[in-house]
Amino acid sequence: MSRRRPARRTGKSGRPPDVRDDPIEEHPDGDWYVRSITGSSSTKTYRCPGCDHEIAPATPHVVAWPVHAGADDRRHWHTVCWRARDRRGPTRSWS
């Protein structure tokens, strides 16, 4: 007798089309989708909200957005700035 595995569909069932398999991280201010961007897929300059410095093209970094707000609200962060965010606390003041 072989163990039965649930049939895995090839399509994405039950998920909105703009939600991919991005991992969700829990933070003090809610749940965030966090997507890792590799250097080769980063072709633009972004401004990191953590340190207010630019993220140069070809720099591996993360994109994060609140689950409740949707991907329109996504921000590009330096990986270290994103990781340091929790230590800063849930404040929204960067100054």
Ligand SMILES: [Zn+2]
């Ligand atoms: Zn930064």
